[in-house]
Amino acid sequence: MNKPKLWTKSFISISLSNFFLFLTFYVLLVTLPIYAIQEFDSNASEAGLMTTVFLISAIISRPLAGQWLEKAGHRKVLLASLIIFAGASLLYFFPKTIIGFLAIRLLHGIGFGMATTAVGAIVADLIPISRRGEGMGYFIMSSNMAMVLGPFIGLTSMQQWGAKTLFIVSVVVAIGALITGLSVHVKRTEQAGLPVVHSAFSFKNLIEVSAIPIAIVGCFLAIVYSALLSFVSVFATEIHLTEVASLFFVVYAIVLLISRPFTGKWFDQYGPNVIVFPSIVLFAIGMFLLSQSSGAVTFLVSAGLIGLGWGTLFPTFQTIAIQDAAPRKRGLATATFLSIYDIGIALGSFVVGLAAANVNYSTLYFLCSFYILFGIVLYYFLHTRKQASSKEHQRSVELNNINS
DSSP, X not given: OOOOOOOOHHHHHHHHHHHHHHHHHHHHXXXXXXXXXXXXXXXXXXHHHHHHHHHHHHXXXXXXXXXXXXXXXXXXXXXXXXXXXXXXXHGGGSOOSHHHHHHHHHHHHHHHHHHHHHHHHHHHHHSOGGGHHHHHHHHHHHHHHHHHHHHHHHHHHHHHHOHHHHHHHHHXXXXXXXXXXXXXXXXXXXXXXXXXXXXXXXXXXXXXXXXHHHHHHHHHHHHHHHHHHHHHHHHHHHTTOHHHHTTHHHHHHHHHHHHHHHHHHHHHHHOTHHHHHHHHHHHHXXXXXXXXXXXXXXXXXXXXXXXXXXXHHHHHHHHHHHHTSOGGGHHHHHHHHHHHHHHHHHHHXXXXXXXXXXXXXXXXXXXXXXXXXXHHHHHIIXXXXXXXXXXXXXXXXXXXXXXX
16 A cells, blocks of 8 residues: 655655754854854843843744634745744844844744744645654754754854854845745645634634643753753863764764654554653663763764654654644644743753753753653653543443444
């Protein structure tokens, strides 16, 4: 029996658009705090606002975008958000004060939050149901590739050619997201045979309740992932491995590329539990090895294990969030999941930064490895046991119907 087609033109286009979105994000993530310190003589906390303001505006805009997806259609929201995102990228050349720069970061975050919500909803509709785990895994890999390339491109542009070149690069990449987004074709909800519900605006309609439990698990573990993004290069310098620090996420990405064809298919064949429980353990082992690293080999092996663990968990959690929602609520489910997840990233940067002031990074990552293991308990109670109870209830209802 032939499998339904996954690699359609629209699936490739939406994956590329997602890649360019996140590439712009990571190019600026690692460079704008440095720019703020050098150009505006900002202190560390003011420079940190470059990321904080961006993430807060993205988190706030996502639930709104999720509701607009239901009313206006996926393609309209996607194109509007990509235009906002590309337009905001053009504005980085002009501000002369830190306040002006933060205003642009606010606008840029709104475009990013809307765009990533629309992209996630569209890809959920494009992927065949029987290949959703596999397809979401490949799709999420586009943002993982951006995570590897973005910091390298951003830092190289700024160090070699200056801030103006950095901003030109970010504009070109953002326009790439818009161009690839234009070639995505989505069926409207009406054409898919699903009713369009025009509900009144309310706070309740900004959240997809079914996505909250798995989003909380993702948020819980994202706190540790944030500690990696923010401080792994600092830790590498602390243990005299500055030369191999840039290879950490390269190894992370290579392991993802090798494992993705298997993990996505296993999700579709055997369900999420077969993927989630081992991946949490691998994530914890990777963090433990990282905490004990004193040489390049252990450091890079930990990167591979973390890539296999966390790199598999994130697309799995997002797939669960989409699967648990009604078809017309997929956009809202994506928005809910990503908003709660981003809260974990934002919290992680802040909390881990405070913790790092009192303990060294080795101790911090050591403690994180045990923290991750608690994620097994959280996942079991918030998802596995709940799903088992739901299936048991469904079987009972079916038996009652048969008997009656």
